[in-house]
Structure formats: structure tokens, C-alpha cells
Amino acid sequence: MRTNLKDIIVPIIKTIILLVVLEVITTTIFPNIGLENFRLPFNILIVLYLGLTLETPYLAILIMLVQVFHGFFSVEGWELGTVTGIVICVIVSYLRDTIHFSSWLMTILITQVFQVLWFIVQSVLLYIQLGSLNYILERAVTFFPQSVVIALLSPFFFFILNRFWNDDPKGSLGAGI
Numbered sequence: 001m002r003t004n005l006k007d008i009i010v011p012i013i014k015t016i017i018l019l020v021v022l023e024v025i026t027t028t029i030f031p032n033i034g035l036e037n038f039r040l041p042f043n044i045l046i047v048l049y050l051g052l053t054l055e056t057p058y059l060a061i062l063i064m065l066v067q068v069f070h071g072f073f074s075v076e077g078w079e080l081g082t083v084t085g086i087v088i089c090v091i092v093s094y095l096r097d098t099i100h101f102s103s104w105l106m107t108i109l110i111t112q113v114f115q116v117l118w119f120i121v122q123s124v125l126l127y128i129q130l131g132s133l134n135y136i137l138e139r140a141v142t143f144f145p146q147s148v149v150i151a152l153l154s155p156f157f158f159f160i161l162n163r164f165w166n167d168d169p170k171g172s173l174g175a176g177i
Helices: 006-032 042-053 059-071 078-098 104-130 134-164
Strands: none
Touching (some): 006 042
């Protein structure tokens, strides 16, 4: 358990720098090659990593930081992503002992399951806010292909994030790499 703030500051700065670089790529390069509506949700990948690996009282603040920096590159509000991320991390905390990342395939599968859960929670919150399913259905069409790509990239990014957070790569996320 990471309870000292000094153990969290440098890794979260590295993680946010990685997020900003990835967001710049998805908001500038993807549209230039014809992928205007294809935005990879790297923020979800980072929040899932934090929820799956960290046991810290600062987790909600870390999720908020990730969502605020994602909000600089998105029209989505950071508050909805923060609430969704916290709900997902609460669910993850109950399931953490039963989740085992024994291979890259399990990492991909678990990441995909939690992304679908993320979409469901965020859709419920959006429905409560908007009162209409139109926007949610439009998002579903683009979310699911993007989530599959993120799930396929998850072992590689979890390996990188393990290095940032100084976690032991043996038996942890991205261990199959």
C-alpha cells in the first residue's frame, strides 16, 4: 500500500506525461490520416491500471488528475470520467484477489471486460443527465471498436506503467511481454 505522497508524485507525473503524449497523437495525427472519429481512450486504460495495481488512499485524486488532463483534449467532462473511474475502481477493489494476470491474453480479456463495464456505468450516468438514449447509442458505435484496440494494446502499456510505478513485472499486468 502506498500511503506516502512522495511515492506517488513522480510516477503520476510520468503517467500524465505519457497520457498527454498519447492524447496529442490521437487528436492530431489520427485526424490527419482520416480517422476523425477514432479516439483511443487511453485515459480508461490508465485508470484501470491504477485501480488494478494501486492500493492507496489517494486513488480518487489520481483518477481525477488523469481525467482532468484527458479533459484538455476532449469535449467530455472530467467529472463524469472521474465518477465512472471511481465506481470501476471500487468494483475492482472487491475483485482484485480473484483477478490474475497470468498471460497477455488474460490482461486483454480483463481490460476489455472493465472497459465494457466503464461504458455501461458512464451510459447510465449520461442517461440520468440527458434523459435520452440517442447520444449513448452514437457513442456505442465508436466505443466498442476503440475498446478492442485498447484491450489489445493493454499488455504493452501495462508493462510501461509497471516501469513508471516501479512494480515488479513478474506476475503483474503486462507480464506476458
